[in-house]
Amino acid sequence: MMATVRNPARDAVAFVGVGTTPYLRDAGGKSATALACDAARTAIEDAGVDLADIDGICGSSVPTVSVQAALGLPAVTWWSNSSLPFSLLVIEAMNAVFSGACTTVLVYHSSLRGAGGSKTAAADPFRVHNASDAHGHNAAMTAESPSGTYGYCAWAQRYLDTYGVGRDALGLVAINGRANAARNPHALFREPLSMEQYLGARMIREPLCVLDMDPPVDAGDAFVLTTAERARDLGHRPVLLHAATSGRTDRPFADQLEDYTISGKEIVAWRLWEKSDVALSDVDVFFPYDGFSIMALSWVEAVGYCQPGEAGPFLAKHWSAGENRVLIDGRVPINTHGGSLSEGATQGAGHFREAVTQLRGDAGERQVPGAATALVTPGGFLWNATGFVLRGG
Amino acid sequence: MSALPDDAALFERFPGVGLDHDNKGLYRGFLERELRLNRCGACGHWQHPSLPMCPRCWSTDVVATPVSGRGEIYLLTVMHQGPPTPGVDYHSGYAVGSVELVEQRGLRYTSAIRSDGIRPAIGMPVELEWIERSGAPFPVFAARP
Structure with missing residues (x-):
């Protein structure tokens, strides 16, 4: 590939505040705006910055005007509503801080479970009439629409066929997440999961079953980012954005991707390791996105742990029988919060929250000893692949 | 075979579909039971979904053509x-x-x-x-x- 890789923003911008709401099937009458504001308040309090210091705001579907007005941020100089996953907002915010468009930025994502999620959701007029588009669904969609959901399910089938892999490879992602979620009070699903349960779970779109798809939740997450310099004067150990990138090919549509191995994730991996001073062997904790389980397998392969098609055997080889979860080389856990499959579907915001929490050393009984470097790969392999190396400052 | 509808009538036949100048040929083809995908008139390259430019030669002579x-x-x-x-x-x-x-x-x-x-x-x-x-x-x- 062509362009010279530059990374002037290396370690220049830091996460300094983290906030969230409970992850619930029904937040009981709260709007998506309310959830965003709840998360934002806790993030701002966690960061210990004054409202007047926040001069940038970046959100997903809830308009930044609403959140700024509700919180009373008196003067912002940069704002953006961006597309998902959450990582794309983080990249925008990082760039805004690095460029000087703003100095301290609030980044948030919130969503309400859509009306199609369940019978109770379908009976809630606020869900029926205010369907948030967090999962790319809309009224014009039919069974045959080549949506992202279609794409990941159909590519999962081709993956299993191409590499001669069974569904148990996907099941390891779900089981690993559930074992980790047992130690995350924030997670929606915390009961242990067996392979037998996984293989017997309700099929949604073959070969993916209900346990391969992250459960929709009513939830909000927010973060405060600022310059590394300013971060050193605040209360927490800063978590530095060491390297960040997105990646997409010119065939990004769900059914037109040239091949499983010629996708955004290969561009991300190449660019990320070119930008980073650290290598895969330096990573202490890994957060492959798992909105669909196949995405996590694809990231294990793309970042360089193994070859395409080998993620299932790789996870099995690095499985800790005692802990019923993955520990790569006996050391590196994957999705210590449970991933979005167990914690809840928040477009990768949960992966960032956990990465920051681990690198601060604040993860309690989930803490990875001495965690200094986290690899976070939100998004999938069609049109929204992204990758990050985060380091404790 | 009924006469082809004009653009306004095409919207009536396909409510909810995001019709535009790039995909109207595809949907007009549905009405004649022909699957027409966009093909470059200059170099012959096919492309789907329907977009207005050929990615191989940058020609905008892109025509909905039966497959x-x-x-x-x-x-x-x-x-x-x-x-x-x-x-x-x-x-x-x-x-x-x-x-x-x-x-x-x-x-x-x-x-x-x-x-x-x-x-x-x-x-x-x-x-x-x-x-x-x-x-x-x-x-x-x-x-x-």
Whole structure:
């Protein structure tokens, strides 16, 4: 590939505040705006910055005007509503801080479970009439629409066929997440999961079953980012954005991707390791996105742990029988919060929250000893692949 | 064969579809039971979904052109739930696939796969068929194992 890789923003911008709401099937009458504001308040309090210091705001579907007005941020100089996953907002915010468009930025994502999620959701007029588009669904969609959901399910089938892999490879992602979620009070699903349960779970779109798809939740997450310099004067150990990138090919549509191995994730991996001073062997904790389980397998392969098609055997080889979860080389856990499959579907915001929490050393009984470097790969392999190396400052 | 509708009438025939100048030829083709995908008039390159420029030669002479509808299943899923769709019953599994068309490597069209009791599979040959949906023809594929 062509362009010279530059990374002037290396370690220049830091996460300094983290906030969230409970992850619930029904937040009981709260709007998506309310959830965003709840998360934002806790993030701002966690960061210990004054409202007047926040001069940038970046959100997903809830308009930044609403959140700024509700919180009373008196003067912002940069704002953006961006597309998902959450990582794309983080990249925008990082760039805004690095460029000087703003100095301290609030980044948030919130969503309400859509009306199609369940019978109770379908009976809630606020869900029926205010369907948030967090999962790319809309009224014009039919069974045959080549949506992202279609794409990941159909590519999962081709993956299993191409590499001669069974569904148990996907099941390891779900089981690993559930074992980790047992130690995350924030997670929606915390009961242990067996392979037998996984293989017997309700099929949604073959070969993916209900346990391969992250459960929709009513939830909000927010973060405060600022310059590394300013971060050193605040209360927490800063978590530095060491390297960040997105990646997409010119065939990004769900059914037109040239091949499983010629996708955004290969561009991300190449660019990320070119930008980073650290290598895969330096990573202490890994957060492959798992909105669909196949995405996590694809990231294990793309970042360089193994070859395409080998993620299932790789996870099995690095499985800790005692802990019923993955520990790569006996050391590196994957999705210590449970991933979005167990914690809840928040477009990768949960992966960032956990990465920051681990690198601060604040993860309690989930803490990875001495965690200094986290690899976070939100998004999938069609049109929204992204990758990050985060380091404790 | 009824006379082709004008642009305003096309919107009436396909409510909810995001019609534009780049895909109107595809949907107008539905009404004549022809699957027409965009093809470059200059270099012959096919492209889907419908976009206004040829990525190979940058010609804007892109014309909705009939394909044979023959190809092989490249991607496949059997749906047990999904968006409410007229005439679609997910109860016993509804197969949807992306068919790699014989016209060009990598040119794929996604729709239902009908297979009369046999289980469809990746690599299986298919042919185009037309069904009626919401008062307009709709293209699907029939497996020919």
